Amino acid sequence: MIEAVIILSVLLALMLAGLIVWHVRLVRSRREVERLREVLRRQGKGLTRRERRAQRVKEIVESAVDTATKVRDRGVAGLLMSSMEDLARWSQEDRTEIAKVAARDGTVTILFSDIEDSTALNEQLGDDSWVRLLGSHDKLVRACVESFGGHIVKSQGDGFMIAFSAPADAVRAGIGIQDALSDGSDRRLRRTPIRVRVGIHCGTAIERDGDLFGKNVAMAARVAAQAGGGEILVSDDIRAALHDVEDIVLVDGRDTELKGIPGVHRLWEVAVI
Known part of the structure; x- marks a missing residue:
């Protein structure tokens, strides 16, 4: 009975980890789409609603395929490690420009x-x-x-x-x-x-x-x-x-x-x- 509870807990934890990874990748995809929209808006080439929807679907599908491939090749543990590395890299990318110019007091x-x-x-x-x-x-x-x-x-x-x-x-x-x-x-x-x-x-x-x-x-x-x-x-x-x-x-x-x-x-x- 205890072993069954442990196994169920592990499975639930893995499912939760997978959902977190998927959510992070989805948020990242949406951010990239918004960045693209902003660039095109500045150029006077705003995306249509259909193009935005197609871009989001494309990003989500690519993220899902990438996640499935990593699970197949590395297992869940490898996926989690890769996702941690991605999170660290994304965090570094997000703060790179401001880190170059900000003093210690934020000015x-x-x-x-x-x-x-x-x-x-x-x-x-x-x-x-x-x-x-x-x-x-x-x-x-x-x-x-x-x-x-x-x-x-x-x-x-x-x-x-x-x-x-x-x-x-x-x-x-x-x-x-x-x-x-x-x-x-x-x-x-x-x-x-x-x-x-x-x-x-x-x-x-x-x-x-x-x-x-x-x-x-x-x-x-x-x-x-x-x-x-x-x-x-x-x-x-x-x-x-x-x-x-x-x-x-x-x-x-x-x-x-x-x-x-x-x-x-x-x-x-x-x-x-």
């Missing part, structure tokens, strides 16, 4: 940059020369970001949105960009000088599909919009975070209103020597 430092008067410069140079100039600019910015451990969230035509763990690293990267633009080492940039404006702010942000959102992201963009060509502006929060950093000098604090953000905000210019 992130966001740097926006763009080329001053880029539209007029494009018109002056023509598309082919403009694209080549952008290539030199992008290479320079990426090198500076890499040097200071930043993460490029996205490129926005003539500018970048970049995230750093530490405010000091973001500011040093901004200084590096301005120094590299002015040292004349790139032949194309030496022949056609460009002026880049940089704005930096820090705070919490929301990560979704490798992008960052939230009021602090908007704040960083507004700070950058106040900068002039060749200038690096930082928020008062960045200034506070740099209070004991000796190699960064802030000058010319000024109060300004930022579009869409209530109140008056003090911005500080970074001295680029």
Whole structure:
């Protein structure tokens, strides 16, 4: 009698484990479908209801076949081990991007940059020369970001949105960009000088599909919009975070209103020597 109870308990546990695995895979499939829908929505190619339903059915069937194959090849124990590995990997994938940019307290430092008067410069140079100039600019910015451990969230035509763990690293990267633009080492940039404006702010942000959102992201963009060509502006929060950093000098604090953000905000210019 006891043996029968034990066997029944084991069978029930295995069935429950199988249901958990199936549910996890189903949730994962739905998430992938939603991600695909979001990508296509951004491209103006929304899925029809029939296409969404067909995609879900396809994902579920593929998951079920994969599960059955693992049971056949590895047994239930092998399936459970594989599922644990999948869960660990999915968890790692989900936090990879935010882990790259978040400090220990959960904040992130966001740097926006763009080329001053880029539209007029494009018109002056023509598309082919403009694209080549952008290539030199992008290479320079990426090198500076890499040097200071930043993460490029996205490129926005003539500018970048970049995230750093530490405010000091973001500011040093901004200084590096301005120094590299002015040292004349790139032949194309030496022949056609460009002026880049940089704005930096820090705070919490929301990560979704490798992008960052939230009021602090908007704040960083507004700070950058106040900068002039060749200038690096930082928020008062960045200034506070740099209070004991000796190699960064802030000058010319000024109060300004930022579009869409209530109140008056003090911005500080970074001295680029």
